[in-house]
Structure formats: C-alpha cells, structure tokens
Amino acid sequence: MRRKLRMELAEILELPMDISLDLPRVVIVGDLGVLISNHRGLIQYSRERIVVGVGAGQITVSGDNLEIEEVGQEQVVVKGLIKFVEMNTA
Template identity: 35%
Template sequence: MSWHNRKKQIQQQVANVFDIPRDLMMDLPKVVLIGDVQVLVENHRGIMIYTPEMIKVSTTIGDLAIAGTDLTLKNILPDEIMVEGRIKSLIFAG
C-alpha cells in the first residue's frame, strides 16, 4: 500500500473515531445542489473556466464541471463559491 493510500485510510479512521466530517478532515470538496438552479461548492481550489454555459472548478479530487445556461457566480469566497442559473449537469473529472 502506498503512503498516499495509507494516509487517506488513517484520516478516514480518525474522522470516524472522533466523528469529524470527512470533508473537513480529508479536505474533500462539498457540493450541494439546490434543485436545478443553484450549486454550492466548498473546499474548492479555484475557478478554471467561467462562461454562461460552463463553470469549471478545481478541487482536491479533480475538476468539477458545472454545465447549464445563464450560469453566474453569485458568491466567491476563498473556500466556497455559489453558482446560479439553469444547471444541466455536474461532472467530476479526476
């Protein structure tokens, strides 16, 4: 088992023992979809593409592509963004 895989396994065990949310312990992105009109992305690493049809966000587990129409960034903070518009798909590419 590689060091990276072992480290992840240990982090998961610690999160379970101390009842810590995995997204905090393992620096995972948290994606909340509200209907087809809003997406909240926490723990992002930056915006890579921003058009009215596509917003691509970098995360620790790969890129998240948000496709739709009339997409806008409503909230941009160092660790979270809010996308609004007509959401058609969310795709993780690692």
C-alpha cells in the first residue's frame, strides 16, 4: 500500500522511480559490461557468475571472464563477456 502510494507520488511529481522507490538501476553496455547502481553488496563471485544484492532481491550476471572492475558504496561495475542478466525478487 505504501509502495503504491510512493509510486503514485513519484509519477505525479515526475521523479525517477529508482530514487523515489529505492530501486536498483542496471545499465548494460552491449555484452561488454554491466553497471549496477544502488546495490547492497556482493553475494557471490566467480568468473562465470556474479550475484549482487539489491534492495528487493538479487541481480545475477552470467557470462565468461567476468571481473569486477570497481566496487563502491553506490555501484558495482562488472566487465567481461556478458551473456545473461537476471533479476530475482524476494
């Protein structure tokens, strides 16, 4: 109910949804990299699969030769051959 109210408010005020609802923002650059903003930390890391925690669940990036170029408090930058990006909500 509260989430719905916030969504409506964001729509009325034309605010970005990710900021007003505290949602992650995922930017995919072709198959070269993924930028995940507003994350909650690294959950799993391997060369083929990276799982990053976000507010409402997890984002899974699958591919080859995956590397985390940068981890900051705000964003994670994943590089490598990106094949698959999945959002799992709790």
